Amino acid sequence: MKVLLVNGGPHEKGCTYTALTEVKKTLEEEGIETEIFWIKNKPVGGCIACMNCRKTGKCVFDDVVNEFVEKAKEADGFIFGSPVHYAGATGNITAFMDRVFYSGAKEFLYKPAATVISARRAGTTATYDQLNKYFGITQMPIISSRYWNMVHGAKPEDVIQDKEGMQTMRILGRNMAYYLKCIQAGKEKGVKLPKQEDITFTNFIR
Numbered sequence: 001m002k003v004l005l006v007n008g009g010p011h012e013k014g015c016t017y018t019a020l021t022e023v024k025k026t027l028e029e030e031g032i033e034t035e036i037f038w039i040k041n042k043p044v045g046g047c048i049a050c051m052n053c054r055k056t057g058k059c060v061f062d063d064v065v066n067e068f069v070e071k072a073k074e075a076d077g078f079i080f081g082s083p084v085h086y087a088g089a090t091g092n093i094t095a096f097m098d099r100v101f102y103s104g105a106k107e108f109l110y111k112p113a114a115t116v117i118s119a120r121r122a123g124t125t126a127t128y129d130q131l132n133k134y135f136g137i138t139q140m141p142i143i144s145s146r147y148w149n150m151v152h153g154a155k156p157e158d159v160i161q162d163k164e165g166m167q168t169m170r171i172l173g174r175n176m177a178y179y180l181k182c183i184q185a186g187k188e189k190g191v192k193l194p195k196q197e198d199i200t201f202t203n204f205i206r
Helices: 015-029 052-056 064-072 091-103 124-136 156-161 163-188
Strands: 002-007 033-038 077-083 113-119 150-152
Touching: 002 015, 002 064, 015 033, 015 077, 015 113, 015 150, 015 156, 015 163, 033 064, 064 091, 077 091, 077 124, 077 163, 091 124, 113 124, 113 163, 124 150, 150 156, 150 163, 156 163
Parallel strands: 002 033, 002 077, 077 113, 113 150
Antiparallel strands: none
16 A cells, blocks of 8 residues: 655755655554655646646646656555645645546546645645645545644644644544555455546536
């Protein structure tokens, strides 16, 4: 079993990375393979609704999005991390997730996911809500912790001192491992995934 942890922050080894690393260590203690995937600092363009991915299975912009979706095919769970910028997720991870979940949605179906948010002070809960919406529309079980999945600090050293935040990360890691093991046990017992229906698009224009 493998979990991909996405660092959506502009710093490869910044506050978001520090929080994700605590989750990673706990997952590995539980026997789960992990990888931290940094989306880097090259600007990520937003979705242009060209629908090309519906024909090819890949986003028309061949960048970090397609790279990640390829990795996602072999992953069993996901944790997406972002710092707070103006009370929301970073522009890069927002564009990244828009395109990842549109072009590669089938690779995430029924796989558990969680969000990790880092901030100096405020905006964490708004960002937490924002990123969880991607999972809710993709039929992914959302993994929680004892508190909302967040840490506080202006630099990595501060985050390490956020004892409750770091504990929240460890509990999140153990909860993710538990659900992955439950899913695996279900598969071994022959429990099938829910039946899928064709999407019915409805609007209110008559």
